[in-house]
Amino acid sequence: MSVHFSLSARVQSLKPSSTVAVSSRALELRRQGIDVISMSVGEPDFDTPPHVKAAAIAAIESGKTKYTAVSGIAELREAISAKFQRENGLSHAADAVTVTSGGKQALFNAFFALLNPGDEVLIPAPYWVSYPEMVAFTGAVPVPVPTTPESGFQLDPGVLEALVTPRTRMIVLNSPGNPTGAVFPPDVLEAVAGIAQRHNLMIVTDEMYEHLVYGAEHISIGTFAPNHTLTVNGASKAYAMTGWRIGYAGGPKAVIAAMNAIQSQSTSNASSVSQYAALAALEQHEETMRFIEMARTAYRERRDVIVAGLNALGLPTPTPHGAFYVMANTDRIDSNELEAARRLLDEARVAVVPGTDFGAPGQVRLSYATDMATIREVLARIEALVG
Ligand SMILES: Cc1ncc(COP(=O)(O)O)c(C=O)c1O
Incomplete structure (x- = not known):
């Protein structure tokens, strides 16, 4: 006898990530023995640094395998507090910091801690796909703030402020950005901070890619509006620790306490072993910075x-100054980016992510967190497609 049950309206409104959809299709083709190169997944191709692994092994062997405080072990929150001061000029005491299972959980907790149904949230577009989905999950309304490829996807504070309404509650920033690689300069950040202060908005800034900047400087917007900013960061991209699931946030104590309350009734603490690993990454700072420098150079x-190659093939691609993604205009392949991505996968055997879900029509995202030989092979395959 079959059992009938209906899924919640909330979950039915959730769109599965198109990033995952493309990588599963690529995996399926691979399973059929077809040689597909994936340029779709956003994680470093480097292994976690040895000093971090050693700390995790030591944690396991010494029995650090029990529940921890919901907000994370005190040593790690102290190390994050010191990191915020040292690298970002932000003053968040250890009790104004929380440790989460990846940056994603920090963002999820923050949105649920701060948003009510009907609230509006300004999100510069193109955006990382999870922001509008998570915001909508709370019942709030994501409002895209357009930027253009011609400006290198720079945010215009005037365009942002014009979209503020009496219902606006929050601005989400991501610099360096996924998918654009755009890095917002200090004058833009200062102007956005001023808008948040004038209209009493909260800024949630996702700084996961802060170390991956090329000739640009990363500035934390929290230095301009400390009382209006929640800064989210994590170990995933900087220390090549995507699988360890460590994120964190620092901000106003009341917001952090609300995030801890949500976490206490959902996942509890992030993995204890991973917390000790992240502690080593932060405390053995010089060793970690050598790793980051090696990765950044690569x-x-x-x-x-990849930028020179795609432009030469007639796929206009702005030069990003951060993260590890490029956005290529695919008009030359097809004016519809979904069809262009399909042809790239089925005919060139290259998996990319269509800009559709990023708020970037006519473009696809390629991740260059892969070795140089693969990048050259991808360019050769695209050349064969576009002739
Ligand atoms: C902008 C941005 N924020 C957050 C995350 C998620 O980080 P984590 O793996 O630590 O949850 C990603 C991962 O792709 C990302 O690109």
């Missing part, structure tokens, strides 16, 4: 090759 070389 990403920069790859960026230069």
Whole structure:
């Protein structure tokens, strides 16, 4: 006898991530023995640094395998507090910091802690797909703030402020950005901070890619509007620790306390072993910075090759100054980016992410967190497609 049950209206309104949809299709083709190169997944191709792994192994062997405080072990929150001061000029005491299972959970908790149904949230577009989905999950309304490829996807504070209404509650920033790689300069950040202060808005800033900047400087917007800013960061991209699931946030104590309350009734603490690993990444700072420098140099070389290559093939691609993604205009392949992505996968055997879900029509995203030989092969395959 079959059992009938209906899924919640909330979950039925959730769109599955198109990033995952493309990588599953690529995996399916691979399973059929077809040689597909995936340029779709956003994670470093480097292994987690050895000093971080060693700390995790030591944590397991010494029995650090029990529940921790919901907000994370005190040593890690102290190390994050010191990191915010040292690298970002932000003063968040350890009790104004929380540790989460990845940056994603920090964002999810923050949105649920701060938003009510009907609230409006300004999100510069193109955006990382999860922001509008998570915001909509709370019942709030994502409002895209347009930017253009011609400006390198720079945010115009005037365009943003014109979209503020009496229902606006929050601005979400992501610089360096996924998918655009755009890095917002200090004058833009200062202007956005001023808008948040004037209209009493909260800024949630996702700084996961802060170390991956090429000739640009990363500035934390929290330095301009400390009382209006929640800063989200994590170990995933900076320390090549995507699978360890460690994110964190620092901000006004009342917001952090509300996020902890949500976490206490959902996932509790982030993995204890992963917390000790992240502690080593932060405390053994010089060793970690050497790793970051190595990765940054490699990403920069790859960026230069892929941007030059795509532009030469007639796929206009602005030069990003951060993260490890490029946005290519695919008119030359098809004016519809979904069809262009389909042809790239089925005919060139290259998996990319259509801009559709990023708020970027006519464009696709390629991740260059892969070795140079693969990047050259991808360019050769696209050349064969576009002739
Ligand atoms: C902009 C941005 N924020 C957050 C995340 C998620 O980070 P984590 O893996 O730590 O949850 C990603 C991952 O792709 C990202 O691109």
